[in-house]
Amino acid sequence: MLRPGEKAIQLTRSLSICLKLILCSKIATTLEGVKKMSTENHHLKEAKKLYQKALEEFEKAEEKNDDIVLRDACGKGWLxxxxxxxxxxxxxxxxxxELPKGGDRGRRYMxxxxxxxxxxxxxxxxxxxxxxxxxxxxxxxxEEMERNLEDLNLYIKKIEEWEGVSQ
Structure with a gap:
């Protein structure tokens, strides 16, 4: 049996442990949110970088009237x-x-x-x-590629604006 002073000490210790657990949980949730945002931003950054490369290659392809360079621009646009x-x-x-990395079927499903x-x-x-x-x-x-690049730019912007995440 605990004396009255010991009960207060034990209760204080228990409360302290509970507060530490709550704080750790909140920190973990915050870190998970930061990690998620970092991952989103990484993918958006890559999307924008590849979009710029696709634009540059498209301009080269158009300037040279080169179908092979146009195909390369399409590949970068798809990436x-x-x-x-x-x-x-x-x-x-x-x-x-959990992101589908193996092919288009999984991506389409998601x-x-x-x-x-x-x-x-x-x-x-x-x-x-x-x-x-x-x-x-x-x-x-x-002409179709130019329209698709405009659509790709809109697609990226709509995803970026969804819930206000931006670069």
């Missing part, structure tokens, strides 16, 4: 789309290690599961035009 999509998925709560209708349409259109018609088939015209 930019993928990075922007990863940023969206992370914003929606998908962990980095986009259809997590993205709003408008972003799904952008993703599908960019995939078909940049990845399939532009890169693989080489059938995308310069």
């Amino acid at each position: 930019s789309t993928i990075e922007a999509t990863y940023a969206l998925l992370v914003k929606k709560g998908v962990k980095e290690e 986009v259809h599961k997590y993205a709003e209708r408008e972003l799904k349409l952008y993703y599908s259109s960019l995939r078909d035009d940049l990845h399939i018609e532009g890169y693989y088939e080489g059938t995308l015209s310069f």
Whole structure:
């Protein structure tokens, strides 16, 4: 049996332990939020960098009227789309290690599961035009590529603006 003074000391210690656990939990939650934002920002940064490279290559392709360089621009545009999509998925709560890395099927599934209708349409259109018609088939015209680059820029901006995360 504890004396009255010992009860107060034991209660104080228990309260101190509880407060430390609550504080640790809050710190862990904050760190997880910082990590998530860092991952989002990384993917958005990559998307923007690849978008700029796609623009530069498109300008070279147009200047030289070179279909091979245009295909390279399409490839970079598609990679930019993928990075922007990863940023969206992370914003929606998908962990980095759960992002689909193995191919388009998993990415399409995740986009259809997590993205709003408008972003799904952008993703599908960019995939078909940049990845399939532009890169693989080489059938995308310069005019179509210019429109797709505008769409890609909008896609990135819409993802960046979703819940106000920006660079």
